[in-house]
Amino acid sequence: MKNHTLRTMSTGMKTTLLLLDGFLLVGLLSYSIFFFTLNMTLNPADLSGKSGELIAQRFYWRDLSEKILAVCGVTYLIGHICVISYARKKEICFSLKALTVYFFIQIGVMIACVVPFGLLDRTFFWDYLFPLWSLLILTSLLFLVSLLIHASRKVKPLAT
Numbered sequence: 001m002k003n004h005t006l007r008t009m010s011t012g013m014k015t016t017l018l019l020l021d022g023f024l025l026v027g028l029l030s031y032s033i034f035f036f037t038l039n040m041t042l043n044p045a046d047l048s049g050k051s052g053e054l055i056a057q058r059f060y061w062r063d064l065s066e067k068i069l070a071v072c073g074v075t076y077l078i079g080h081i082c083v084i085s086y087a088r089k090k091e092i093c094f095s096l097k098a099l100t101v102y103f104f105i106q107i108g109v110m111i112a113c114v115v116p117f118g119l120l121d122r123t124f125f126w127d128y129l130f131p132l133w134s135l136l137i138l139t140s141l142l143f144l145v146s147l148l149i150h151a152s153r154k155v156k157p158l159a160t
Contacts, residue, residue, distance in 0.1 A: 009092055013083060017102075020079040021109065024135075027072025028113035032128060034065030036117045039124055069131055073138075080142050088149055096150060103143040110135055 042058040087094070110132055118128035
């Protein structure tokens with residue numbers, strides 16, 4: 001196993017991670033806001049017997065919110081894969097504490113973006129949480145890969 005010298009995360013990498021987190025935040029908030037607004041204005045229970053145009057509008061806006069979330073989620077995922085591979089290539093080591101804190105912050109941000117809307121609109125509470133499942137699984141896999149990379153490194157101690 002190769003010895004690695006400890007390198008810290010650059011400001012550029014921190015900025016990249018914040019931008020990726022921002023993409024996820026925008027995607028989840030836009031999904032929640034669109035969905036909440038649709039449920040308040042074009043509630044499916046109120047649309048029975050109404051014109052097909054209103055139903056088509058609801059599907060259009062719902063589809064748009066899901067596409068925005070999908071683009072933001074894919075950007076988030078690909079960006080984190082790039083950051084992980086860059087950090088691995090450049091032999092940048094993150095502490096276990098930093099990785100764990102970052103992971104739990106990600107989960108907290110995801111929950112904070114959708115749960116308040118679900119609590120205000122209890123009829124569709126689980127529909128707000130639905131997109132979180134795939135994001136939580138992907139974020140957990142990214143965390144697991146980061147932990148495996150962290151565990152596989154043998155850091156050379158600093159000379160005293």
